[in-house]
Amino acid sequence: MKSLPDSAQAGIKFSAELLRKAKRAIVLTGAGFSTPSGIPDFRSEGSGLWSRDEPLEVASLLTFRIHPEKFYMWFRPLVNQIFEAIPNAAHRALAELEKAGYVHSILTQNIDMLHQKAGTMHVVELHGTLKTLSCTQCFRKVESVPYLEPFIKQGVLPHCPHCGALLKPDVILFGEQLPQKAWLEAQRESRACDLMLVAGSSLEVMPVAGLPMQALDRGAHLVIINNSTTYLNTRADASIQENVSDIIPAITEQVLYG
Numbered sequence: 001m002k003s004l005p006d007s008a009q010a011g012i013k014f015s016a017e018l019l020r021k022a023k024r025a026i027v028l029t030g031a032g033f034s035t036p037s038g039i040p041d042f043r044s045e046g047s048g049l050w051s052r053d054e055p056l057e058v059a060s061l062l063t064f065r066i067h068p069e070k071f072y073m074w075f076r077p078l079v080n081q082i083f084e085a086i087p088n089a090a091h092r093a094l095a096e097l098e099k100a101g102y103v104h105s106i107l108t109q110n111i112d113m114l115h116q117k118a119g120t121m122h123v124v125e126l127h128g129t130l131k132t133l134s135c136t137q138c139f140r141k142v143e144s145v146p147y148l149e150p151f152i153k154q155g156v157l158p159h160c161p162h163c164g165a166l167l168k169p170d171v172i173l174f175g176e177q178l179p180q181k182a183w184l185e186a187q188r189e190s191r192a193c194d195l196m197l198v199a200g201s202s203l204e205v206m207p208v209a210g211l212p213m214q215a216l217d218r219g220a221h222l223v224i225i226n227n228s229t230t231y232l233n234t235r236a237d238a239s240i241q242e243n244v245s246d247i248i249p250a251i252t253e254q255v256l257y258g
């Protein structure tokens with residue numbers, strides 16, 4: 001592990017104390033949680049994906065409806081990276097914390113299934129998942145791997161095995177509503193927790209970015225671990241501006257063995 005500044009060390013210790021004392025801690029994770037696994041944050045400038053196409057335009061429901069091939073061509077390298085990615089140290093540490101009873105649930109903005117691959121049981125996927133595709137005509141769901149692998153290799157767009165219509169990944173595009181069930185659950189979790197850890201999210205994408213406010217309004221503690229500052233850092237009990245893959249394992253070690 002790289003050596004961390006004293007302020008980060010103090011933040012780790014304090015966050016571990018909060019986690020130990022909490023009766024119901026939850027974690028909200030964003031793109032920064034998966035960048036150490038090699039998945040670019042497609043909403044960020046300089047990710048490589050942004051420079052070629054404006055994600056707000058190409059990753060939108062409107063583009064998908066009008067020019068699905070344009071959407072799919074943009075999506076192709078990202079799908080490939082997600083399929084090849086493996087959980088990083090932060091995913092594994094969080095799964096350990098959950099197993100030991102220190103984390104009640106994980107709310108995530110990520111679509112990459114890495115929390116589940118690391119062994120986490122209770123994940124609320126706020127921006128959907130790449131695990132499944134849904135038919136745009138008959139709305140049947142299928143597992144994505146058998147359809148997206150030929151797409152990655154040969155560029156063949158995935159079509160419904162039942163009716164032949166185009167399949168859409170079950171990920172939330174710009175201009176699309178969040179999945180209702182996940183959103184309601186995330187709000188319930190945020191209001192019921194006594195500690196929320198925000199990890200790897202810049203809290204820029206609404207409405208998810210508003211969830212920590214719901215926790216704060218009910219008196220919960222807030223810890224923010226992110227590379228850059230967020231709009232709520234001044235209201236957090238602790239904020240650590242470092243990589244989650246350095247900090248989450250360090251906090252976990254403190255909680256479990258410190």
Ligand SMILES: [Zn+2]
Pocket residue numbers: 135136137138139140160161162163164165
């Ligand atoms: Zn169909």
